[in-house]
Amino acid sequence: MITKRIIPCLDVRNGRVVKGVNFEGVSDVSSPIDLANYYSRSGADELVFYDITASFEGRKLFTDILRDVASQIFIPLTVGGGINTVDDFERVLTCGADKVSVNSGAIRDPDLIHRAAKRYGDQCVVLSVDVKRVDGVFRVFAKGGRENTGLEAIEWIRRGVSLGAGEIVVNSIDTDGVKNGFDLEMLEQVLNAVNVPVIASGGAGDVKDFVELFTRLPTIDAGLAASIFHFGEVEIPALKKVLAENNINVRC
Amino acid sequence: MVAIVDYGVGNLFSLLCSLKSVGADAIVTDDAATLRRADKLILPGVGAFGDAAKKLRDSGLDTVICEEAKNGKDLMGICLGMQLLFEKSYEYGEHDGLGLLKGRIIGMEGTIPAGLKIPHIGWNALHFANPSPLFRFIKENDCVYFVHSFYAVDCEESLIATAEYGKELTAAVQKGNVCGCQFHPEKSGKVGLNILRAFCEGDKA
Numbered sequence: 001m002i003t004k005r006i007i008p009c010l011d012v013r014n015g016r017v018v019k020g021v022n023f024e025g026v027s028d029v030s031s032p033i034d035l036a037n038y039y040s041r042s043g044a045d046e047l048v049f050y051d052i053t054a055s056f057e058g059r060k061l062f063t064d065i066l067r068d069v070a071s072q073i074f075i076p077l078t079v080g081g082g083i084n085t086v087d088d089f090e091r092v093l094t095c096g097a098d099k100v101s102v103n104s105g106a107i108r109d110p111d112l113i114h115r116a117a118k119r120y121g122d123q124c125v126v127l128s129v130d131v132k133r134v135d136g137v138f139r140v141f142a143k144g145g146r147e148n149t150g151l152e153a154i155e156w157i158r159r160g161v162s163l164g165a166g167e168i169v170v171n172s173i174d175t176d177g178v179k180n181g182f183d184l185e186m187l188e189q190v191l192n193a194v195n196v197p198v199i200a201s202g203g204a205g206d207v208k209d210f211v212e213l214f215t216r217l218p219t220i221d222a223g224l225a226a227s228i229f230h231f232g233e234v235e236i237p238a239l240k241k242v243l244a245e246n247n248i249n250v251r252c
Numbered sequence: 253m254v255a256i257v258d259y260g261v262g263n264l265f266s267l268l269c270s271l272k273s274v275g276a277d278a279i280v281t282d283d284a285a286t287l288r289r290a291d292k293l294i295l296p297g298v299g300a301f302g303d304a305a306k307k308l309r310d311s312g313l314d315t316v317i318c319e320e321a322k323n324g325k326d327l328m329g330i331c332l333g334m335q336l337l338f339e340k341s342y343e344y345g346e347h348d349g350l351g352l353l354k355g356r357i358i359g360m361e362g363t364i365p366a367g368l369k370i371p372h373i374g375w376n377a378l379h380f381a382n383p384s385p386l387f388r389f390i391k392e393n394d395c396v397y398f399v400h401s402f403y404a405v406d407c408e409e410s411l412i413a414t415a416e417y418g419k420e421l422t423a424a425v426q427k428g429n430v431c432g433c434q435f436h437p438e439k440s441g442k443v444g445l446n447i448l449r450a451f452c453e454g455d456k457a
Contacts, residue, residue, distance in 0.1 A: 001416055002374045003395060040441065045375055071269040076397060076439050096265045098439060121299055123371050123399045166371065197373050221374065251375040251395040 003251045004214050004243065005045035005222035006236055007199065008229040010035060012081075013052045015061045017230065032065050033072075035230065040073045042236040045251055047073070048101070048169075048224060051081030052144070063095045070096020080128055084108070089116050093124070101126040101169060104142040107149055107156075110163060117164025122196075127165035129157060131186060132173035138186060145173045153186075154193050161194045168194060169224065172202040179205025179228070182213045187220060197221040204228055207242050214248045254452055255290035257333075258282040259311045262298035267330070270438035274449040284316045292452065293317060293325060297332030301341040301357060301402070304332055305349060314350060321352050326429045328451050334425065334432030335404060343402050352430050355407030355422075364418035371401040376415040376423075376435075384412040384426045385454050389446035396423070396433075396440040396447075403434065 010017045010032055017032050036047055049069070051062040059082065070077055079092040080101030089100045100120075106113050106127060117125045130141045131153040138153035157168055170190050172183030182203045190198055200213055204225040213223050228234045240250045254276045256264050264280045271278035271294075279286070287293060295317060297304050308314045321327045329337045338349045341357035349357070360370045375395040380387060396415075403421045410427040414420035415435075425432045431451070437444035 002372065002376045002398075005374055067265075070266055072273070074266070074270050074273070074438055074445060075441050076436075093263050094265065096263070096269070098266070123373060167373065195369055197369055219369075221369075 001249055003045070003249045004220075005199075006043070006210070006239060006250070007046045007048055007222050007224040008039045008044050008236075009048040009050065009201070009224050009226045011050045011052050011226065012062055012065065014058050015065060018052070033068050036069045036073050039229070039236065040075055043240055043251065044075065044236055045222070046076040046078065048078045048080065050101075051079070053082070063091060066092060066095040066097065078126055080126070085112070086115050086119060089120060089124075093120065099124055099126050099167065101128045103128045103130065106160065107140065107142050107151065110159065113160055113163040113165050117166070122164050122166035125165050126167045126169060127157065127160035128169040128171065129153060129160075130171050130173055138189070141173060154189055157190055158193050161196055165196065167197045167199065169199045169201055175203030176201075178203055181205065181209045182223065184213070184216055187217055191217060191219050199224050201225070204234070207234055207239050210239060211242060211246050211248070214243065215246065253290045254278045254292045254294060255287050256280045256294045256296060257287065257313055257317065259304075259308050259313055261304050261307055261332070262296060264296055267294070267296055267438045270445060270448060271452065274445050274452055276448070276452040282311060282313065284313065287313065287316050288320060291326070293320060293327045295327065295329040295333035295336060297330070297336060299332060301332060301335060301343040301349075302345060302347045305336060305341075305347050308336065318350055318352065321430050324429050326451065326454065327352070327431070329432035330438070331400065331434060331436055334434055335402065337425075337430060337432050338404055338407065341402065353407060353410045353425060353427055353432070355404045355410070357402050358405055359402050361401070368418045371399055372417045372421070373399050376417065378413045378415060378423055379420065380413050381411045384424070384431070386412065386424065386426060386431055386447055386450045388450050390443050394443040396435040396437065396443055398423075398435045400434060
């Protein structure tokens with residue numbers, strides 16, 4: 001049977017991995033290549049790289065780093081950040097990305113999902129969604145969680161899948177950085193709405209949060225986290241051992 | 253030399269790097285003479301079967317691959333490249349493959365239990381169906397990375413491994429010098445590299 005995936009996420013700016021807490025207060029963590037190698041050795045099932053660089057030079061640096069990572073790490077790589085056109089897909093895919101994650105770019109231009117899926121296949125297009133409760137409704141936020149788009153999240157995710165998104169990353173802004181567990185309520189609604197793989201993001205604080213995620217939501221496919229892995233608060237081999245002990249199928 | 257067949261389908265950067273990392277003298281080429289000179293061939297592929305089969309035919313490389321394989325040259329198909337080795341695919345219509353292996357390609361939709369997500373994406377355990385030199389550096393239940401919505405059936409004569417996803421799906425095949433992996437060895441960590449190493453270093457089975 002297919003295994004549940006554990007995915008460290010690396011936010012990269014100016015060639016370094018950073019992690020915000022609730023998307024603010026960025027701190028420098030480590031070198032992307034060293035960290036990627038470390039995770040691959042530790043049993044990470046996949047890596048996500050988000051390019052949070054704004055400048056042209058920074059973008060070039062990012063693709064250079066991506067190429068270095070892809071030439072020495074042989075697990076699936078998903079790349080996101082600054083993906084606004086099919087040319088952006090091409091740019092990161094030729095550097096070794098396997099999947100490309102769209103967020104704000106798809107909100108501005110939903111047909112981007114369709115065009116990219118048609119060209120590269122659904123499996124290549126990941127729709128990443130930042131979601132926050134506003135007056136009891138799940139709303140989609142853009143620009144790194146700063147701007148309320150007004151879109152209702154479940155509806156947007158359904159639409160993304162119908163346009164060709166082959167996988168969904170749900171990042172709960174409400175639980176991100178709080179380290180008190182994944183947003184099970186939000187994730188459950190997404191799982192009920194679509195039949196493509198769903199990756200949980202935002203809120204993991206320790207090993208038991210992953211156990212709870214996979215136990216309470218048996219159809220969730222993967223758990224994604226950043227700082228708890230980068231700071232060594234959760235080590236992947238130990239995490240997978242505990243998951244296996246709890247009868248959750250993981251790759252050893 | 254191991255030659256990766258470049259017929260305009262998908263990105264071959266990771267595959268090339270993974271082969272180099274296991275010590276292979278690997279190149280990506282669309283040149284028929286180079287393919288004929290190579291010791292081993294790898295046929296990659298992503299996307300839709302019909303498009304890929306057409307591109308392969310239009311490039312004329314289908315003939316080169318078939319002739320070389322029939323002359324005994326080692327050939328490995330990966331993912332869609334594996335599916336192309338078979339006789340037919342029923343992905344959006346009916347398409348002819350290279351016919352180097354007996355079997356056909358069908359969709360998961362309606363042929364695996366309802367409720368399972370399609371595509372089959374992620375790491376799944378290999379169940380050996382028959383011994384193969386490709387597996388000499390790995391063990392039963394080692395996990396490899398899959399991304400696909402179609403799979404090979406009626407291929408008992410070449411079946412060497414399956415993966416369980418509602419039912420046992422064809423994961424790897426081999427008959428003589430022709431083999432294939434439905435999964436991506438170049439994205440399957442150490443296990444995948446060990447399969448590529450077995451292919452690159454392999455004496456003919």
